[in-house]
Amino acid sequence: MSETVIQTNNLTKEFTKLRGISSPRNFFDKVSFTAVRGINLTVSRGEIFGLLGPNGAGKTTLTKMLCTLILPSDGNATICGYDLARQQAQVKASIALISSEERSFYWRLSGRRNLEFFAALYGLSRRRTRQRIPEVLEIVGMSDAAERRFQEYSTGMKQRMALARGLLAEPDVFFMDEPTKGLDPVAVRNLHDFIRSQLTSRGKTVILATHDLVEAEEVCDRVGIMQGGRMKAEGKVSELAGDASLSDFFHNLIADPEKKS
Amino acid sequence: MTLRKPQAFLKKDFLMETSYRFSFFLQFGGIFFSVVMFYFVSELIGSAPSVQQSLSRYGGNYFSFVLIGIAFSNFLSVGLGSFSSSIRGEQMMGTLEAMLVTPTRLSTIIISSSQWSFAFTSLRVGIYLLLGGLLFGVDFGDANVIPALAALLLTVIAFSSLGIISASFIMIFKRGDPIAWLISSTSTLVGGVFYPISILPDWLQKLSYLFPITYSLDAIRLSLLQGYGFANQEVTRDLAALVVFSVITLPVSLVIFRYAVRRAKKDGSLAYY
Numbered sequence: 001m002s003e004t005v006i007q008t009n010n011l012t013k014e015f016t017k018l019r020g021i022s023s024p025r026n027f028f029d030k031v032s033f034t035a036v037r038g039i040n041l042t043v044s045r046g047e048i049f050g051l052l053g054p055n056g057a058g059k060t061t062l063t064k065m066l067c068t069l070i071l072p073s074d075g076n077a078t079i080c081g082y083d084l085a086r087q088q089a090q091v092k093a094s095i096a097l098i099s100s101e102e103r104s105f106y107w108r109l110s111g112r113r114n115l116e117f118f119a120a121l122y123g124l125s126r127r128r129t130r131q132r133i134p135e136v137l138e139i140v141g142m143s144d145a146a147e148r149r150f151q152e153y154s155t156g157m158k159q160r161m162a163l164a165r166g167l168l169a170e171p172d173v174f175f176m177d178e179p180t181k182g183l184d185p186v187a188v189r190n191l192h193d194f195i196r197s198q199l200t201s202r203g204k205t206v207i208l209a210t211h212d213l214v215e216a217e218e219v220c221d222r223v224g225i226m227q228g229g230r231m232k233a234e235g236k237v238s239e240l241a242g243d244a245s246l247s248d249f250f251h252n253l254i255a256d257p258e259k260k261s
Numbered sequence: 262m263t264l265r266k267p268q269a270f271l272k273k274d275f276l277m278e279t280s281y282r283f284s285f286f287l288q289f290g291g292i293f294f295s296v297v298m299f300y301f302v303s304e305l306i307g308s309a310p311s312v313q314q315s316l317s318r319y320g321g322n323y324f325s326f327v328l329i330g331i332a333f334s335n336f337l338s339v340g341l342g343s344f345s346s347s348i349r350g351e352q353m354m355g356t357l358e359a360m361l362v363t364p365t366r367l368s369t370i371i372i373s374s375s376q377w378s379f380a381f382t383s384l385r386v387g388i389y390l391l392l393g394g395l396l397f398g399v400d401f402g403d404a405n406v407i408p409a410l411a412a413l414l415l416t417v418i419a420f421s422s423l424g425i426i427s428a429s430f431i432m433i434f435k436r437g438d439p440i441a442w443l444i445s446s447t448s449t450l451v452g453g454v455f456y457p458i459s460i461l462p463d464w465l466q467k468l469s470y471l472f473p474i475t476y477s478l479d480a481i482r483l484s485l486l487q488g489y490g491f492a493n494q495e496v497t498r499d500l501a502a503l504v505v506f507s508v509i510t511l512p513v514s515l516v517i518f519r520y521a522v523r524r525a526k527k528d529g530s531l532a533y534y
Contacts, residue, residue: 013529015528015529017528035529061529064529067362068361068362069358069361069362069526069529069531070526070527070529070531071523071526071527073527089364089366090364092362092363092364092365093364095362096362097358097359097362101355101358102355103354103355103356104355104356104358104359105356105359106273106277106354106356107354108276108277108280108281109273109276109277109280113273113276116269116272117269117270117272117273118359118363120265120266120268120269121266121269121360121363121364121365122363122364123265123363123364123365125265126265165359
């Protein structure tokens with residue numbers, strides 16, 4: 001039986017705010033918006049789980065909750081056996097967040113300097129940092145560009161540096177939020193190969209939030225399709241879509257808000 | 262907390278700051294002009310008997326009085342502003358979220374983020390004093406450095422506590438922090454930066470005792486200009502007041518900051534700016 005790495009139980013996020021100045025008469029009235037509703041999810045070690053859904057479906061909120069960046073309103077979750085609410089330090093030591101956000105680096109510093117800084121934050125010793133940085137640069141094919149300033153990198157190179165940063169501490173779980181956004185087809189292919197050859201083959205678990213249904217079909221072992229904060233469908237692509245393509249299944253599901261597999 | 266993470270912040274901020282070389286050196290030029298300007302102001306008003314009488318407690322020389330005032334009030338600015346500005350800077354650069362997802366405590370991030378500002382301010386204050394001593398003949402021959410350093414340490418803690426409260430506002434409201442503005446403006450007005458508090462009306466003098474800068478500047482001036490040590494009652498009174506400020510405000514600031522972070526995590530607005 002495969003080891004469960006991520007388990008969520010009725011995980012919910014409701015954002016509440018005051019009406020405020022937009023409605024002066026009802027300034028103190030509260031307005032609520034449920035971004036994620038009752039998610040029950042189980043992901044096993046070595047699995048690539050695709051998180052799909054239209055804009056505003058709740059993918060990013062769910063990912064951020066699992067990365068401890070947003071507190072859930074209800075429900076609970078464990079990552080690698082650690083409780084999301086009570087063992088945040090252990091959860092953080094077990095995960096890496098790789099987003100398409102280029103701004104998460106110091107642009108005026110070189111790629112190597114950025115990695116040195118984040119290696120310290122991940123708790124790597126100086127000796128381990130000296131060993132690990134050349135290794136991760138080699139893995140992502142950035143050894144020759146390590147001394148260049150981050151601002152001089154192309155979109156693909158920035159994405160590879162984000163991967164390199166995620167690999168530094170060798171975590172068990174990788175959350176990837178649209179990692180192929182802005183990449184050319186060759187770079188996308190390389191990333192997919194990389195996920196298979198370097199991550200899941202070594203027992204790492206990947207949560208891949210993406211809008212690219214072809215990518216999800218090709219790479220993911222299982223997918224979950226979110227809409228309006230709910231998980232509307234979850235399973236292996238072949239089981240969900242049958243003979244149809246994932247794209248057809250996805251569009252049918254999203255077009256019919258009442259439908260649930 | 263091991264030193265590895267704070268050192269990494271210091272190195273990163275040093276590299277970032279010095280990557281803007283022109284701006285880095287321009288700041289030292291600003292110190293020179295400020296010192297020269299106050300020297301001439303001192304030449305104009307410093308010999309007036311009323312000024313010398315007001316400053317007799319500190320040796321009677323206006324230039325040395327104001328030099329210490331403007332130099333050490335830098336710590337007020339950096340203590341109040343560095344935490345909030347570093348948090349806001351990281352939010353705007355987009356790096357805060359990347360840091361928060363690492364196994365690093367938020368308190369380590371916020372304290373370490375402001376180290377460079379304090380280190381750089383110490384350098385600036387050293388240059389102020391060096392210029393005053395070498396070019397304009399301020400006499401630090403009798404200076405008692407240890408009590409001045411003790412006052413400085415307590416000053417940094419007291420101001421930083423207020424700065425952490427200020428950063429809490431930034432964490433929730435993103436801009437428009439009233440704490441730093443209010444304390445900075447009032448401290449400069451009543452804290453004895455440019456003139457001794459003895460010339461203020463009685464009610465403003467009473468108000469000045471609520472602000473740590475009053476005690477900081479008094480203790481530092483008495484130590485550096487008059488050579489007073491821990492045996493001096495006025496110095497120990499100032500230090501005791503700073504200890505009380507620190508003991509009260511530091512835990513309060515940490516509680517407020519913890520609340521602010523929790524609130525931002527609930528709102529999902531941790532990295533917004």
